[in-house]
Amino acid sequence: MVMDFSQIRRNEHLPARIASQIGREISDGRITAGEKLPTEHILAKTFGVSRSVVREAIAQLRNEGLVETRQGVGAFATDIEHRHSIRIEQGNLAHRASFQSLFQLRLPLEIEAAGLAAVNHTDEDLVRLDEALEQMTGGEKWTEKGILADLAFHRQIAASTHNEYFLLFIGFIAERIHLAINTAREAAVLTEIVEVTIAEHVAIRDALASRDPVRAREAMRHHLHGAASRLDLQLEVYWGVGRGSS
Amino acid sequence: MVMDFSQIRRNEHLPARIASQIGREISDGRITAGEKLPTEHILAKTFGVSRSVVREAIAQLRNEGLVETRQGVGAFATDIEHRHSIRIEQGNLAHRASFQSLFQLRLPLEIEAAGLAAVNHTDEDLVRLDEALEQMTGGEKWTEKGILADLAFHRQIAASTHNEYFLLFIGFIAERIHLAINTAREAAVLTEIVEVTIAEHVAIRDALASRDPVRAREAMRHHLHGAASRLDLQLEVYWGVGRGSS
DNA sequence: ATTGTACGGTTGTCTGATAACCTTATATGC
DNA sequence: GCATATAAGGTTATCAGACAACCGTACAAT
Numbered sequence: 429m430v431m432d433f434s435q436i437r438r439n440e441h442l443p444a445r446i447a448s449q450i451g452r453e454i455s456d457g458r459i460t461a462g463e464k465l466p467t468e469h470i471l472a473k474t475f476g477v478s479r480s481v482v483r484e485a486i487a488q489l490r491n492e493g494l495v496e497t498r499q500g501v502g503a504f505a506t507d508i509e510h511r512h513s514i515r516i517e518q519g520n521l522a523h524r525a526s527f528q529s530l531f532q533l534r535l536p537l538e539i540e541a542a543g544l545a546a547v548n549h550t551d552e553d554l555v556r557l558d559e560a561l562e563q564m565t566g567g568e569k570w571t572e573k574g575i576l577a578d579l580a581f582h583r584q585i586a587a588s589t590h591n592e593y594f595l596l597f598i599g600f601i602a603e604r605i606h607l608a609i610n611t612a613r614e615a616a617v618l619t620e621i622v623e624v625t626i627a628e629h630v631a632i633r634d635a636l637a638s639r640d641p642v643r644a645r646e647a648m649r650h651h652l653h654g655a656a657s658r659l660d661l662q663l664e665v666y667w668g669v670g671r672g673s674s
Numbered sequence: 675m676v677m678d679f680s681q682i683r684r685n686e687h688l689p690a691r692i693a694s695q696i697g698r699e700i701s702d703g704r705i706t707a708g709e710k711l712p713t714e715h716i717l718a719k720t721f722g723v724s725r726s727v728v729r730e731a732i733a734q735l736r737n738e739g740l741v742e743t744r745q746g747v748g749a750f751a752t753d754i755e756h757r758h759s760i761r762i763e764q765g766n767l768a769h770r771a772s773f774q775s776l777f778q779l780r781l782p783l784e785i786e787a788a789g790l791a792a793v794n795h796t797d798e799d800l801v802r803l804d805e806a807l808e809q810m811t812g813g814e815k816w817t818e819k820g821i822l823a824d825l826a827f828h829r830q831i832a833a834s835t836h837n838e839y840f841l842l843f844i845g846f847i848a849e850r851i852h853l854a855i856n857t858a859r860e861a862a863v864l865t866e867i868v869e870v871t872i873a874e875h876v877a878i879r880d881a882l883a884s885r886d887p888v889r890a891r892e893a894m895r896h897h898l899h900g901a902a903s904r905l906d907l908q909l910e911v912y913w914g915v916g917r918g919s920s
Numbered sequence: 921a922t923t924g925t926a927c928g929g930t931t932g933t934c935t936g937a938t939a940a941c942c943t944t945a946t947a948t949g950c
Numbered sequence: 951g952c953a954t955a956t957a958a959g960g961t962t963a964t965c966a967g968a969c970a971a972c973c974g975t976a977c978a979a980t
Contacts, residue, residue, distance in 0.1 A: 442933080443733070467961060478934045480726070483962090487689070487730050491737050492759075499962045500941035513738075513761035514846050516839075526838070532790075533783075533839040540782035592772070593762075593779040597843070600760050688964080713930060724965045729931090745931045746972035924979070932971070940963070948955070 443484035446475055450485060454494055454505045465495065465503040514600075521608040528661050534601050535652055535663070538582065541598055542632060542648035543641035545588035553588040557633055560584055564626055579606050581629055585648075588636070609659070628654060689730035692721055696731060700740055700751045711741065711749040767854040774907050780847050781898055781909070784828065787844055788878060788894035789887035791834035799834040803879055806830055810872055825852050827875055831894075834882070855905070874900060 450471075453459045465471070468486070472479045486503055489495045493513055497503045520526045545553070563577035579602055586598040628651040635643040656663055696717075699705045712720070717728045732749055735741045738759055743749045766772045791799070809823035825848055832844040874897040881889040902909055 469961085480933060480935090484730065484733055487733060488737055491734050497962070498942075500960080501943080502961060513759050514842060515759035529837045529839050532837055533843060536782040536786035537779075544778075591775040591778055593775050596760060596762075597779060715930085726964065726966090743931070744973080746929080747974080748930060922980085924977100926977085927975090928973105929975105930971100930973080932969105934969075935967090936965105937967105938963100938965075940961100942959105942961080944958085944960100946955105946957075948953105950951100950953085 442477060443481050443488065446471075446477065446481060447485035447488040449475075451489055451492075451494055454489075459505045461505055463505050465505065467502065516604055521604060527605075527608055528663065530601060530605060531656060531659075531661055532663050534598075534605065535649070537594070537598055537601070538585070538652060539645050539648050541586050541589050541594050542636070542644040544591065544594070545585050546636050546639050546641040546644035548590045549588035549636055549639075553584065554633075554637055557581065557584050557588070557636065561626075561629055561633060564629065575606060575610065578625070578629075579603065585632070585636070624654065625651075688723060688727050689734065692717075692723065692727060693731035693734040695721075697735055697738075697740055700735075705751045707751055709751050711751065713748065762850055767850060773851075773854055774909065776847060776851060777902060777905075777907055778909050780844075780851065781895070783840070783844055783847070784831070784898060785891050785894045787832050787835050787840050788882070788890040790837065790840070791831050792882050792885050792887040792890035794836045795834035795882060795885075799830065800879075800883055803827065803830050803834070803882070807872075807875055807879060810875065821852060821856065824871070824875075825849065831878070831882070870900065871897075 450465070459465065465486075466474070468479050468482050471482045475482065486495060486497065490497060490503075491513065492515065494506060495503050496506050516530075521530065549557075560577055560581040564581065582602045583595065583599050586595040589595070628647070632644065632647040632651060635647045653663075696711070705711065711717070711732075714725050714728050714732070718725045721728065732741060732743065736743060736749075738761065740752060741749050742752050762776075767776065795803075806823055806827040810827065828848050829841065829845050832841040835841070874893070878890065878893040878897060881893045899909075
């Protein structure tokens, strides 16, 4: 029997709070692109903290690409298109619409990756793929470990493209999606359909091994659409018949 | 007083270099996941900088999700798959192979986006698309402004999907690619083929307006492959004939 | 065995100072 | 008059040292 003290609001990292506050000023347009921010001294006075905290906050914004600093001049808000990092707040994915959108983005990426992997994979890639499959089939079926194995499977396919960016982006997106599913904990119904999932994975693996990109793409598409419907997602669908993207 | 040049060369942004150095220690596995980093004092001594710089470096790693810090305890390396932001160093794209890889990632994303935009765009989206087109055709042909208009065109297509993540990712990738092209400055030859590019853009726009996702996908694919060959890129190609991804 | 407490270590924040750098204005030389 | 050199002031970058907040552990007290 545990009391729920989860609503206690911990003191949460001063610089982060100030950074998000300044960031909101920029996002909401109260500070337009190219405009100079107040000096660190003034910001420190304004927020009632020391300059160190302000500096750390600005450093965070700089890392996210929202501002640029020039020594001896000041800090400037940059254009949104200018930022050199992508970040997704996990909280956003709690909304179903946002979750669907990310899943829809995942579709073309993974399908294309399957096609590329069919062409580019090495024998070693296949071995690793089989290892991930084994971890799913053997032992605990859909525990934490099974989910990790599922993630590893998709990551390994991305890696088999031998295109660093496919691995980077797919790994990132798949991780976010799996995390969102995990926190939502609708996993209760998932235990019974794990067999289907495994079968679909095997189909993808076999298509890869045969070095048939069309079959690999089709298998991945089938798998993802199956996963989507299992999650009760309604994805944009059009019944076009087009060639593969390459 | 001791002269000591064996430490860190201070040409540009000290914390960033130290952050990447520590980050490499983690990525290369010299510091395994969950392991505790040296204390800030020790790190400061090790790198020959002040604690402020080390703190800023660790703050950066924390933003990238590579480490977690607990007050009174220390900083700990986290799992790689745990990071909640994607970043691409612009320097990487100077290598042709890396540039090609990113362009290849762009293909399925933009093609899918064209198909979705054909279905989901509003009248207002079309107006904005035409504005971007006008900026390309009118006035200066392939100056800085023309390139920006090209970027705006592709961003507007992504926006027309009304899927926030397509806009986020495509905008990010297209920006990186355009920046890399810009710095490479092979733009000399581009002036003469701008007419072709504009024609391809118009074709995409018309396909969108007709709300025909298949035609839109095909037009985008044709455009991107044309752009790739103009940049002398050799993309992975397989002649599969598959259905659209949705 | 549980609770209370003191202690050392670590990160978080503050304060003040110095160095490096940029912009602008002024002075200087031609 | 004009271009260049120099000085001045402001801003960020870095440094140094201190204290506060917090954690884990060891040990004493009950």
